[in-house]
Amino acid sequence: MQFRGRIWILDEDDINTDVIYPGKYTYELFSEEEMASHALEDFDSSFAENVREGDMIVAGGNFGCGSSREQAVTCLKYAGVKAVIAASFARIYYRNAINQAFYPIECPDASRYAREHAKELEKSEISLNPQNGTVAFGEKVFNFSPLTDKALEIFDAGGLVAYTKKKIG
Amino acid sequence: MGSTMIEEILARSSGGESASVGDILFVRPHRILSHDNSAAILGIFKKLGGKKVWDQDRIFIALDHAVPPPDAKKAKSHTMIREFVREQGIRYFYEGGTGICHQVLPEHGHVLPGVVIFGSDSHTTTHGAFGAAGIPIGRTETASVWALGETWLRVPPTIKIELNGEMLEGVTPKDIILYVIGNITADGATYRAVEFHGPVTSKMDMSGRMTICNMAAEMGAKAAMIPFDSTTGEWLEKVTDAEYQPVLPDDNAEYERVLAIDCSEITPQVARPHKVDNVVPVSELGETRIDVALLGTCTNGRIEDLRQAAAVLEGKKISEGVRLLVYPASKRVLKEAVDEGIISILLESGAQVAIPACGPCLGAYGGVLAPGENCVSTANRNFKGRMGCKEDTGIYLASPATVAASALEGKIVSYF
Ligand code: SF4
Numbered sequence: 001m002q003f004r005g006r007i008w009i010l011d012e013d014d015i016n017t018d019v020i021y022p023g024k025y026t027y028e029l030f031s032e033e034e035m036a037s038h039a040l041e042d043f044d045s046s047f048a049e050n051v052r053e054g055d056m057i058v059a060g061g062n063f064g065c066g067s068s069r070e071q072a073v074t075c076l077k078y079a080g081v082k083a084v085i086a087a088s089f090a091r092i093y094y095r096n097a098i099n100q101a102f103y104p105i106e107c108p109d110a111s112r113y114a115r116e117h118a119k120e121l122e123k124s125e126i127s128l129n130p131q132n133g134t135v136a137f138g139e140k141v142f143n144f145s146p147l148t149d150k151a152l153e154i155f156d157a158g159g160l161v162a163y164t165k166k167k168i169g
Numbered sequence: 170m171g172s173t174m175i176e177e178i179l180a181r182s183s184g185g186e187s188a189s190v191g192d193i194l195f196v197r198p199h200r201i202l203s204h205d206n207s208a209a210i211l212g213i214f215k216k217l218g219g220k221k222v223w224d225q226d227r228i229f230i231a232l233d234h235a236v237p238p239p240d241a242k243k244a245k246s247h248t249m250i251r252e253f254v255r256e257q258g259i260r261y262f263y264e265g266g267t268g269i270c271h272q273v274l275p276e277h278g279h280v281l282p283g284v285v286i287f288g289s290d291s292h293t294t295t296h297g298a299f300g301a302a303g304i305p306i307g308r309t310e311t312a313s314v315w316a317l318g319e320t321w322l323r324v325p326p327t328i329k330i331e332l333n334g335e336m337l338e339g340v341t342p343k344d345i346i347l348y349v350i351g352n353i354t355a356d357g358a359t360y361r362a363v364e365f366h367g368p369v370t371s372k373m374d375m376s377g378r379m380t381i382c383n384m385a386a387e388m389g390a391k392a393a394m395i396p397f398d399s400t401t402g403e404w405l406e407k408v409t410d411a412e413y414q415p416v417l418p419d420d421n422a423e424y425e426r427v428l429a430i431d432c433s434e435i436t437p438q439v440a441r442p443h444k445v446d447n448v449v450p451v452s453e454l455g456e457t458r459i460d461v462a463l464l465g466t467c468t469n470g471r472i473e474d475l476r477q478a479a480a481v482l483e484g485k486k487i488s489e490g491v492r493l494l495v496y497p498a499s500k501r502v503l504k505e506a507v508d509e510g511i512i513s514i515l516l517e518s519g520a521q522v523a524i525p526a527c528g529p530c531l532g533a534y535g536g537v538l539a540p541g542e543n544c545v546s547t548a549n550r551n552f553k554g555r556m557g558c559k560e561d562t563g564i565y566l567a568s569p570a571t572v573a574a575s576a577l578e579g580k581i582v583s584y585f
Contacts, residue, residue: 090360091359106191148193160310161217161309167317168218
């Protein structure tokens with residue numbers, strides 16, 4: 001399984017759930033499109049307009065720290081983002097991501113490389129293989145601990161709730 | 170490369186040969202714990218399409234968070250849980266008054282070295298005191314485990330904390346762990362497993378080890394473990410004849426970080442409002458009056474804790490205007506305290522003794538604070554409003570001895 005998409009480099013550590021999905025919306029019952037339209041609103045107000053299906057985000061360490069709100073995962077997913085590649089994730093964000101079938105890829109080397117070469121990588125493409133554990137910027141390939149087949153089953157099902165439903169049969 | 174405790178335990182519980190940091194594994198628990206929140210979990214279980222739980226002999230439910238129920242809504246939740254327990258044939262259900270889930274679970278022999286305990290409660294880390302991995306998970310995940318018997322986990326890196334030196338007289342495990350949290354900070358172990366080692370840990374009794382692992386949740390740890398030794402073995406002998414295979418860390422295990430703490434320097438500590446890592450020695454706190462003193466909870470409601478407090482209170486009266494609330498961690502603890510004459514000492518000093526349960530620890534009932542009040546508590550969290558009143562002026566966390574001494578003085582003091 002290989003994904004290709006445009007790259008967004010968010011050149012910061014500790015990007016928190018408030019800037020990904022503002023707290024003032026968390027108790028609003030928004031549709032998927034509405035949630036997507038607020039994705040990363042307080043980090044980069046042009047993001048939601050310009051993001052495209054299949055895009056991938058590269059960020060620094062401790063991505064998704066702060067609140068346990070699941071919308072910080074789903075708003076990006078509904079906006080079309082395929083994966084976030086970060087140096088590290090906050091624990092709850094990571095669990096929420098897996099349970100929502102959204103790829104949280106922890107790869108400090110790729111994160112560092114992309115941030116250091118942000119200028120040249122702008123508007124370029126990235127390819128991701130969650131099964132083999134590789135992320136590539138052109139010729140430059142980085143490895144991460146791949147998701148196991150069993151974890152990928154959650155993704156195939158479309159998330160933990162769907163996975164459990166399917167398993168129960 | 171050798172394995173840390175969490176690597177070995179997760180490998181074992183997922184049926185694999187080995188596990189290393191970053192791997193995602195599907196893990197099967199020895200027990201899965203929940204409490205009054207079982208009412209919400211069973212709702213999700215049904216929504217997921219759950220009909221029969223995967224194994225009625227591995228699910229543990231204890232009613233403790235609002236016991237006895239203070240209002241009709243909470244009483245109704247308990248009724249729903251009892252019905253579910255009956256309908257599913259869940260074997261390990263403990264009625265309100267048996268005690269707090271984290272005390273009842275080990276007391277009834279459910280925690281064994283080397284196993285995984287999942288819990289829909291953030292202080293499930295407590296069970297690492299027995300060399301197990303006690304791992305907190307969310308409600309949806311708990312419902313999913315009830316249905317499938319497993320959930321995924323990512324193998325975390327481990328921080329090794331060595332408790333070196335010797336504890337000074339009058340210093341308790343609570344003071345040690347408050348000091349450690351002050352040092353490592355409230356998110357210092359986020360997404361990490363923690364292992365406690367060193368001579369102070371080895372000499373500590375099981376009650377103290379439970380206090381340490383319980384509070385490791387307040388540094389963000391996913392699990393906190395103390396290697397099995399003869400102290401663990403002797404304690405377990407009294408509660409279970411189940412067989413178990415302890416997991417010890419390999420000598421060449423790889424730790425992300427090693428933190429050496431010299432306990433000989435530590436005096437009684439207190440965590441000031443409203444963060445658990447806002448810790449100072451009691452001697453540097455400055456004059457702080459109190460209205461409520463809470464002795465109990467899953468952190469410090471065991472017989473050893475009540476003994477410490479009784480030793481301070483014996484033959485004395487608490488300060489006028491102070492409410493000293495005592496919530497033993499379990500019925501067994503309460504019974505032992507009655508037999509040892511501890512309850513008489515507490516009552517004569519002016520304490521109000523309650524049914525073994527969480528009480529005002531989570532602010533739901535049983536002695537919440539009034540606006541403008543201060544509390545000194547043996548619990549594990551001092552967040553604003555935690556004890557039921559957003560206008561409280563502060564919850565201070567300390568050891569049972571400090572709480573007892575403070576109740577006598579009407580202000581926060583240590584006994585020694
Ligand atoms: S005593 Fe307090 S911390 Fe412990 S389980 Fe009950 S509410 Fe939670």
